[in-house]
Amino acid sequence: MGAVDEVQRQRSERRSDALTRARIVEAAVVLLDDGGTEALTFRGLAAKLATGAGALYHHVASKNGLLAAAAAAAMTEVLRGAEGADPEERIRAVTAGVFDAIRKRPWLGTQLVAAPWQPAVLQLFDRVGSELTALGVPARSQFDAASALVHHVLGVAGQYDATRQLAGTVTSRAAFIGSSTSPLIAEEAGQYPFLARIAQELIDHDDRDQFRAGIEIILSGIDALRQERPDSEQAARAGGS
Amino acid sequence: MGAVDEVQRQRSERRSDALTRARIVEAAVVLLDDGGTEALTFRGLAAKLATGAGALYHHVASKNGLLAAAAAAAMTEVLRGAEGADPEERIRAVTAGVFDAIRKRPWLGTQLVAAPWQPAVLQLFDRVGSELTALGVPARSQFDAASALVHHVLGVAGQYDATRQLAGTVTSRAAFIGSSTSPLIAEEAGQYPFLARIAQELIDHDDRDQFRAGIEIILSGIDALRQERPDSEQAARAGGS
DNA sequence: ACCTGAACACCGTTCAAGT
DNA sequence: ACCTGAACACCGTTCAAGT
Numbered sequence: 001m002g003a004v005d006e007v008q009r010q011r012s013e014r015r016s017d018a019l020t021r022a023r024i025v026e027a028a029v030v031l032l033d034d035g036g037t038e039a040l041t042f043r044g045l046a047a048k049l050a051t052g053a054g055a056l057y058h059h060v061a062s063k064n065g066l067l068a069a070a071a072a073a074a075m076t077e078v079l080r081g082a083e084g085a086d087p088e089e090r091i092r093a094v095t096a097g098v099f100d101a102i103r104k105r106p107w108l109g110t111q112l113v114a115a116p117w118q119p120a121v122l123q124l125f126d127r128v129g130s131e132l133t134a135l136g137v138p139a140r141s142q143f144d145a146a147s148a149l150v151h152h153v154l155g156v157a158g159q160y161d162a163t164r165q166l167a168g169t170v171t172s173r174a175a176f177i178g179s180s181t182s183p184l185i186a187e188e189a190g191q192y193p194f195l196a197r198i199a200q201e202l203i204d205h206d207d208r209d210q211f212r213a214g215i216e217i218i219l220s221g222i223d224a225l226r227q228e229r230p231d232s233e234q235a236a237r238a239g240g241s
Numbered sequence: 242m243g244a245v246d247e248v249q250r251q252r253s254e255r256r257s258d259a260l261t262r263a264r265i266v267e268a269a270v271v272l273l274d275d276g277g278t279e280a281l282t283f284r285g286l287a288a289k290l291a292t293g294a295g296a297l298y299h300h301v302a303s304k305n306g307l308l309a310a311a312a313a314a315a316m317t318e319v320l321r322g323a324e325g326a327d328p329e330e331r332i333r334a335v336t337a338g339v340f341d342a343i344r345k346r347p348w349l350g351t352q353l354v355a356a357p358w359q360p361a362v363l364q365l366f367d368r369v370g371s372e373l374t375a376l377g378v379p380a381r382s383q384f385d386a387a388s389a390l391v392h393h394v395l396g397v398a399g400q401y402d403a404t405r406q407l408a409g410t411v412t413s414r415a416a417f418i419g420s421s422t423s424p425l426i427a428e429e430a431g432q433y434p435f436l437a438r439i440a441q442e443l444i445d446h447d448d449r450d451q452f453r454a455g456i457e458i459i460l461s462g463i464d465a466l467r468q469e470r471p472d473s474e475q476a477a478r479a480g481g482s
Numbered sequence: 483a484c485c486t487g488a489a490c491a492c493c494g495t496t497c498a499a500g501t
Numbered sequence: 502a503c504c505t506g507a508a509c510a511c512c513g514t515t516c517a518a519g520t
Contacts, residue, residue, distance in 0.1 A: 019485080041513085043512085052485065052487050052488095053487075053513085054486065054488095054516080055486070055487095057514075057515080063514090113355075116400040125433075125435070126433040127435075129439065133435065139439075141454075142439060143451065144451055144455055147455055148393060148455040150396065152392045153396075155394075159395075191367075194367045194383075195366065195370065201384050210384065214389040217463060217465075218462055221458035221461040221462030221463075222458060222462075224458075224461045225458065260504080283493085283494065284494095292504070293505040294505090295496075295497080296503075303495085304493095304495090
């Protein structure tokens with residue numbers, strides 16, 4: 001049933017503008033990078049690819065599937081670039097790499113958080129877990145430790161796109177939460193005493209430093225786990241505390 | 242203009258079925274609890290309240306505003322119930338309370354993650370920060386420490402609803418990731434070596450234990466911060482390490 | 483097999499018209 | 502002031518009809 005036709009098609013010269021899954025995902029990423037999650041519609045994507053909306057369904061199952069594929073492509077890129085001298089350094093590189101990628105493309109943060117068991121997150125989880133194993137974390141703590149690190153990344157991820165959306169509609173995150181002259185925080189200072197007290201730090205702080213500080217706190221907690229009960233299969237450790 | 246009318250209305254007996262913001266939010270929570278985020282539509286909500294869809298806009302600005310209000314109501318409830326003998330215990334109670342609330346109502350997890358600077362999250366952040374202050378965490382580390390804890394909660398939050406949605410469409414999370422007989426993981430074992438190796442633990446583990454283990458890792462890391470450089474204003478500490 | 487594009491079954495939001 | 506509900510401007514997805 002048409003099998004000959006398909007073989008013929010595969011042998012024949014492929015048109016450079018042929019509609020393929022890869023080209024669709026690539027075009028989707030461009031739309032997402034340009035205008036965020038809202039900018040990706042099947043109608044718009046079809047127009048960009050000079051085809052009909054229905055044609056896309058021959059290559060992607062749904063919009064969710066398309067978003068997952070776009071995120072997986074972005075994550076693969078990030079993980080490929082993450083290098084370091086030892087496991088701990090590589091964990092810092094991987095998590096910081098994801099952080100920076102989300103900063104460049106906020107839609108990625110939204111997507112990773114929206115579907116945490118999609119391939120993109122599994123890739124990240126697996127990579128972090130592998131490094132923790134190399135680090136010598138006891139087997140039964142590896143899952144918990146990997147979860148804490150991945151959750152930190154996903155938590156910051158979610159925060160990022162929201163901050164951007166907030167900035168577009170209301171005001172900047174610093175102004176919203178931090179500025180002492182903001183009517184919002186002045187009005188709500190009684191409601192949020194802690195946030196009001198650290199307002200200046202919220203204005204001054206660097207998001208990337210804060211993210212990395214969180215990673216260090218978690219790594220420090222993981223280090224305590226390691227010291228508590230060393231594995232039978234002891235991993236080489238360089239420095240003491 | 243019409244001020245007299247309004248005073249009159251406020252003085253007059255309020256009909257028990259009057260359309261108010263509180264009633265709308267309450268009805269929205271019922272719809273969300275019953276059918277998740279998808280189940281909340283203005284048409285459905287209007288039908289439930291025996292009114293027109295447009296009427297709702299006199300009391301809530303948008304669907305996002307309605308979701309934020311529903312989440313804030315749920316968070317207020319959670320924070321009111323969180324008690325403990327000391328700051329660390331109260332942090333455990335608060336985070337576990339949010340975890341349990343999300344387990345009961347997965348839409349809450351999705352909503353908290355989708356808009357991290359909404360009042361519901363600010364409440365949580367503020368409460369955690371206040372407890373860290375009471376715990377004696379150095380001032381300049383309070384924001385980082387609170388962020389790490391809140392991000393862990395939000396990370397798990399996001400994971401929860403997704404797991405549920407996954408369960409409905411594909412299979413259970415354990416089956417998806419863990420089962421050795423699952424074609425998915427068998428096919429992808431080479432792609433995810435770490436996840437494949439800890440598959441059995443993924444099947445057996447209790448989500449609540451995993452969540453709390455993550456909190457303990459972070460608290461341990463925070464403890465290390467405290468010991469590093471004690472605050473000038475020293476807080477009472479009970480036990481040693 | 484792959485593509486087309488109209489049609490279907492929805493959305494959130496607006497707004498003239500009522501009371 | 503508050504409510505009504507039709508209308509507007511979209512969505513993702515489907516599907517008969519083409520090539």
